[in-house]
Amino acid sequence: MINNDIEIAVQKVPEDQLKTKPDQNNLGFGNFFTDHMFSMHWNRQQGWHEAKIHPFQQLQLDPAAMVLHYGQAIFEGLKAYRTKDNRILLFRPQDNFARMNKSAIRMCMPRFPAERVLQALRALIYLDKEWVPHAKGATLYIRPTMIATEPMLGLRAAEEYQFFIINCPVGAYYSEGFNPTKIYIEDEYIRAVPGGVGDAKTAGNYAASLKAQIGAQKKGYTQVLWLDAKQRKYIEEVGTSNIFFVIDNVLITPPLKGSILPGITRDSVLQLAEDWGMQVEERRISIDEIVKACEDGSLQESFGTGTAAVIAPVGEFCYREKEFTINGGNTGPVAQKLYNELQAIQFGEQEDNHGWVVPVS
Structure with a gap:
């Protein structure tokens, strides 16, 4: 059973600590990250909990975290697009989350409440909306990820996980652009x-x-x-x-x-x-x-x-x-x-x- 009623807290970066935005015409791919991220945790006793939008920060992992030793890690990639009339759109996010939950099943990881996470993603992007590029062809790349965080050495499925979403403004993926x-x-x-x-x-x-x-x-x-x-x-x-x-x-x-x-x-x-x-x-x-x-x-x-x-x-x-x-x-x-x-x-x-x-x- 997946709980779609988890509460999502919001912690904003103070205005005077916001990052300087990069040059939208020189973004590359995966080089810059927005001010905020989303994360939540799972364990067998509580299910998904501690869901929050908060300042972008480093993860804290025990050296024995099972992802480092047994490879339970899945992710997705999708984008947010800025329209000519300044709206922000996502493309098929439900399908990305459905595929991620299938990946979770294959890797013996817990499924997450996709509907609730989509709500969190929309709130996260709205909070960081100034990071969605205005430059032609540029977009905001979205990377949902889940990793096994339980500190334990022994080959089995972990019993603790962290799910997080980070976002980065990007230009063309290949240096060739749309050229062959x-x-x-x-x-x-x-x-x-x-x-x-x-x-x-x-x-x-x-x-x-x-x-x-x-x-x-x-x-x-x-x-x-x-x-x-x-x-x-x-x-x-x-x-x-x-x-x-x-x-x-x-x-x-x-x-x-x-x-x-x-x-x-x-x-x-x-x-x-x-x-x-x-x-x-x-x-x-x-x-x-x-x-x-x-x-x-x-x-x-x-x-x-x-x-x-x-x-x-x-x-x-x-x-x-x-x-x-x-x-x-x-x-x-x-x-x-x-x-x-x-x-x-x-x-x-x-x-x-x-x-x-x-x-x-």
């Missing part, structure tokens, strides 16, 4: 296996991807595209995004079979493509099929989807040290249209026909 990226197809290391935790947004998945990502970046590539764990043959996802291909005017993406994160932006793209009447396939697609399609010209474009980058066109990929160019290295029309429409909905410039947008106030 270069990706390296990894066939040595793997990200996730069927029956594992690939479909949970848990910290260990990202730690496991770092070695391959660093290797790809040293070779001049932005991201890694992962193949399946069994045959090293079928496309899975990019390190921070789901992946799409347009082959002979058909939009294709790998299916969700337990080793791929069910992306919120991925789902939004599938819905928009359906709205347009575009043929869509969620199916297994091999790297051999992609190489062949690239060689015979039927691969028209490719792009990644995710909250941070929204739509990330792919202009080139490398497989087994051979480079393949997609659409002349240019952004394709499907990626461009999806990006434009998603951004228009998120920034309140286009009608939201799916109930995706949630106003902060």
Whole structure:
């Protein structure tokens, strides 16, 4: 049973102690953090308690905190958008919290009261509303996180947790902006296996991807595209995004079979493509099929989807040290249209026909 009636206290930063806002045209990604954060605690006796919005501060953890030893850590990523008429909107926050609770179940962590936490998030962003950027294309990135805090050495699920939300104003995720990226197809290391935790947004998945990502970046590539764990043959996802291909005017993406994160932006793209009447396939697609399609010209474009980058066109990929160019290295029309429409909905410039947008106030 999840208690949606928890009280939420508010402790404001004194006016003379507020941080200086960064240059909105030079934000980067994940470099600056707002004045306030939200946190709450859980234990078996009290459930969720001590819920409060308070000044941004360091966490206090016992060296034996179980997250440090056994990896119980999950998180989400979503954004707040400032409209031209100065409203602030969230995009599909209920879906992010629903996915986070699924991650919690997989990682043997307590589910949280999503409805109440969404109310807290809206209050938190309203309190720090001046941190939501006015600059074109910039947003406020939101990072809900849950970690195991019980001080105990011994392999079992913890009995104490902390949930917190921190926010940071951000610009483009990739230095390329919306220009096509270069990706390296990894066939040595793997990200996730069927029956594992690939479909949970848990910290260990990202730690496991770092070695391959660093290797790809040293070779001049932005991201890694992962193949399946069994045959090293079928496309899975990019390190921070789901992946799409347009082959002979058909939009294709790998299916969700337990080793791929069910992306919120991925789902939004599938819905928009359906709205347009575009043929869509969620199916297994091999790297051999992609190489062949690239060689015979039927691969028209490719792009990644995710909250941070929204739509990330792919202009080139490398497989087994051979480079393949997609659409002349240019952004394709499907990626461009999806990006434009998603951004228009998120920034309140286009009608939201799916109930995706949630106003902060």
